Amino acid sequence: MNDPWFSAKNLKLLTEPINSKNPITVLVLGICSALAVTVKMKPAFVMAVSVMIVTAFSNLIISLLRNTIPNRIRIIVQLVVIAALVILVDEILKAYVYDVSKQLSVFVGLIITNCILMGRLEAFALGNKPWPSFVDGIGNGLGYGVILIVISFFRELLGSGTIWGYRVIPESYYIVNGGFYENNGMMILPPMALILVGVIIWIQRSRNKQLIEE
Amino acid sequence: MGILDNFKKMDRNSNLYTFLYASGMVILVAALLAIAATSLKPAQQKNKETEKKIDILKSLGKADGVETAANKHKFVEDAFNKYIAEMFVVNSKGEKVEGVDAFSIDLKAEQSKPLEQRNFPIYKATLDDQSIKFIIPLRGRGLWGPIWGYISLNDDYNTIYGATFAHQGETPGLGAEINTPEFQKQFVGKSIFDVNNKFVSVLVVKGGADKSDPHAVDAISGGTITSKGLEAMIKDCLSGYETYFNNQKK
Numbered sequence: 001m002n003d004p005w006f007s008a009k010n011l012k013l014l015t016e017p018i019n020s021k022n023p024i025t026v027l028v029l030g031i032c033s034a035l036a037v038t039v040k041m042k043p044a045f046v047m048a049v050s051v052m053i054v055t056a057f058s059n060l061i062i063s064l065l066r067n068t069i070p071n072r073i074r075i076i077v078q079l080v081v082i083a084a085l086v087i088l089v090d091e092i093l094k095a096y097v098y099d100v101s102k103q104l105s106v107f108v109g110l111i112i113t114n115c116i117l118m119g120r121l122e123a124f125a126l127g128n129k130p131w132p133s134f135v136d137g138i139g140n141g142l143g144y145g146v147i148l149i150v151i152s153f154f155r156e157l158l159g160s161g162t163i164w165g166y167r168v169i170p171e172s173y174y175i176v177n178g179g180f181y182e183n184n185g186m187m188i189l190p191p192m193a194l195i196l197v198g199v200i201i202w203i204q205r206s207r208n209k210q211l212i213e214e
Numbered sequence: 215m216g217i218l219d220n221f222k223k224m225d226r227n228s229n230l231y232t233f234l235y236a237s238g239m240v241i242l243v244a245a246l247l248a249i250a251a252t253s254l255k256p257a258q259q260k261n262k263e264t265e266k267k268i269d270i271l272k273s274l275g276k277a278d279g280v281e282t283a284a285n286k287h288k289f290v291e292d293a294f295n296k297y298i299a300e301m302f303v304v305n306s307k308g309e310k311v312e313g314v315d316a317f318s319i320d321l322k323a324e325q326s327k328p329l330e331q332r333n334f335p336i337y338k339a340t341l342d343d344q345s346i347k348f349i350i351p352l353r354g355r356g357l358w359g360p361i362w363g364y365i366s367l368n369d370d371y372n373t374i375y376g377a378t379f380a381h382q383g384e385t386p387g388l389g390a391e392i393n394t395p396e397f398q399k400q401f402v403g404k405s406i407f408d409v410n411n412k413f414v415s416v417l418v419v420k421g422g423a424d425k426s427d428p429h430a431v432d433a434i435s436g437g438t439i440t441s442k443g444l445e446a447m448i449k450d451c452l453s454g455y456e457t458y459f460n461n462q463k464k
Contacts, residue, residue: 039387039388040387068235069235071226071227073232077236080239080240084246087250088247088250091250091258094254094261095261102380156387160387185435185436188387189436
């Protein structure tokens with residue numbers, strides 16, 4: 001109770017998931033959507049923000065309810081909270097930012113099945129106070145988002161020759177226009193995203209030996 | 215507060231508590247979502263209507279400036295009223311159908327009807343230079359869900375003046391590329407009838423189309439199923455108008 005709002009402990013909840021407890025590269029959760037929405041940076045960014053909002057608020061709500069939830073149906077209760085939040089986010093996006101909602105299409109609905117959400121609710125929100133839970137949700141959303149942005153940066157650059165929709169590799173370099181360059185078709189297909197995730201995990205573990213399993 | 219106090223004192227592991235908790239939760243969430251859905255509906259409906267008008271204007275190349283307009287809904291409304299001179303409905307025999315509102319026709323519902331009973335909406339537009347275009351709405355299936363679009367034809371009922379496509383959930387970067395100007399530009403100037411006045415539609419060719427072919431455009435690499443769905447959509451939707459077009463040409 002006496003913890004200040006931004007104590008060192010709470011800040012750690014925010015920063016740890018970005019690196020040493022990253023949901024994608026260390027806990028290996030939420031891989032599926034990391035492969036699906038990272039072809040272009042813009043949808044990846046909106047997806048990351050949506051996931052962050054849902055993790056933060058579902059963590060908060062479950063933490064507020066944690067002492068009342070009957071143990072035998074806690075998974076269903078968590079699912080109801082997540083599903084309700086995701087539908088709310090989807091409806092609000094549709095009403096007020098229609099263009100963004102169109103870009104994300106089915107993937108907003110698929111946030112419900114993102115393992116990071118259930119993972120954080122089970123592992124953290126059920127046993128911690130509301131504010132740390134909320135911060136933990138934001139942190140995990142950030143950790144997920146950072147990986148999404150990094151992967152989509154390389155996939156969009158090498159796969160489409162653009163960044164955030166803006167062309168960075170001039171049209172005249174392309175073979176069809178008499179140049180020497182061609183986009184890597186592999187990059188826009190999901191397997192390449194998995195390989196990129198692997199490369200990120202490799203780099204991360206080579207720099208942080210603590211993460212290497214026995 | 216008596217009931218709530220009793221509820222709080224209950225055994226957390228009893229069946230009754232679990233049952234009451236689940237029921238209360240479901241009712242609460244259902245009410246919340248119902249309220250949200252109802253109160254956001256008008257805004258969502260307006261967005262859909264505006265989007266449809268933007269799509270129609272796009273097929274005429276008249277949607278520039280929409281994104282920067284201060285009041286998007288009003289901008290679209292004004293442009294739509296300015297260019298779209300007439301909306302009407304024909305049937306598969308090429309006769310005009312009276313008493314049906316062309317704008318509110320749901321293509322999905324029409325396509326599940328037998329051919330003779332279907333309504334085929336046409337939007338007639340007059341551009342700034344007084345040239346007349348006809349806009350045909352399209353709807354078909356992509357890989358993950360519906361795809362749709364609009365094709366505008368010159369008044370020879372043959373040459374494509376412009377085309378726009380949209381989708382619900384095609385793969386970003388692959389099938390979703392059908393809504394990019396690069397893909398849609400390819401359709402301009404293509405024709406849907408061959409030299410013998412036989413309906414051939416426009417084919418979407420994998421591996422690159424011959425640029426001089428008036429009935430073919432390039433497919434999207436990595437988006438084969440979406441490309442094929444788009445090809446089928448254009449063919450199926452335009453074929454319903456074949457009789458009407460032929461009657462008009464005479």
